[in-house]
Amino acid sequence: MAHLMTESILRGPYKPGRIREQSRELILQAAEAEFACHGFRGATMQRIAESAQVPKANIHYYFSNKLGLYGAVLENTLNLWDAIFNELASHDEPADVLSCYIDAKMDFSRTHPTASRLFAKEMISGAPHLSAYLQQDYRLWFKQRMSIFESWVAQGKMDDVEPAHVIFMIWASTQYYADFEPQILIATQTPTLTEQSFTSAADSIKHIILKGCGIC
């Protein structure tokens, strides 16, 4: 569970708050797109308001300020991220584990491209708002998976490649199809990335990673 210093869900006595959820969600969605496209500094409250079709003052009713809104958006994103992290479970066979993980990551790129881009922008900027998140579960998760990979290497189930680089290759390759979509579209001369594009890409990545790591 990702938890960073962000907007307290309950602002005010919070009685029923039925409308609250809807309005918040509407604003958060618009904000995610705006932040993903222009970054924290480049995004403006005015544009977010227009995109969400609410007066700017309405945003300030639900979120204390720009940073609070950004924190809330980031928290949403990180919760999604966490779910994918845990897809890399410890089945028996390396082939199954990596195949499933690559599929899950690719599916995330397809269904949540803006979340992926938001995360990417934050990283490229030096991850100034992610330190709390990255320090905790993340490190532990990574360490644990690394040791699983190492045990596979020891058992001769895969080549002796540094596990970290394998993970990075999977992350990089799958996220690429969300983050660098314009480049892919122009290179391949296609108007949009279809669901079929993603499965085709996932198949290629699986082939190369599995065979490349000597997993059969």
Added chain:
Amino acid sequence: MAHLMTESILRGPYKPGRIREQSRELILQAAEAEFACHGFRGATMQRIAESAQVPKANIHYYFSNKLGLYGAVLENTLNLWDAIFNELASHDEPADVLSCYIDAKMDFSRTHPTASRLFAKEMISGAPHLSAYLQQDYRLWFKQRMSIFESWVAQGKMDDVEPAHVIFMIWASTQYYADFEPQILIATQTPTLTEQSFTSAADSIKHIILKGCGIC
């Protein structure tokens, strides 16, 4: 050669433009860092000026406006990019070609991380300032390389994987070490990426890509 609508580089024929080159370069360097970190909208002329240690008005003496400055930075970056593109030459053996290219790309990530990040930010934002560049040489380059790969497949020199995905995997994996440095540092629990980190990563990528494509 990358050429987009940007600041005209009118340097005096001999003497006059001596100071010009220095000042321009100083500003461009500061601007590259600022744009790479905060994107076009998020960057401010004031911060660029402070970073370059010149008055803000001095920037406007050399560059017509913010967009002009950004265009000049982008042009610099794209010229570097072009040089790496052409590293993927047509040697005889696929193994050599891809090994050299991966090394070259990885070297670029190590020596020009901010250029890589600038390019990435621009892409994630939808590449609004790159259309001219991406339409021209880029498409042709890509098409030509694809056909080389296809001939390799036909000759049985490599597995039948879609060439485009192989290229994307190489791009994604190598650029990752520049763009997502914070994530890598935290995951691997190291303070900085050393030259050895990059060669180690390049080796892993080469191993996986070559073997994964059935190139031996």
Added chain:
DNA sequence: TGAAAAGTTGACTAAATGGACAGGTATTGA
């Protein structure tokens, strides 16, 4: 050497920005 050209910059402006707030309307529960 001296005047023309190149380079420099403090002070200014208009617009955009994040944010505050008072006074309003809608919803709720008793």
Added chain:
DNA sequence: TCAATACCTGTCCATTTAGTCAACTTTTCA
């Protein structure tokens, strides 16, 4: 029905922003 509370937003404000400009200094070269 009727307060109490949640929800809404037009209007304002201080600050930041990109960009201008005219006065100034330095460099160039004939």
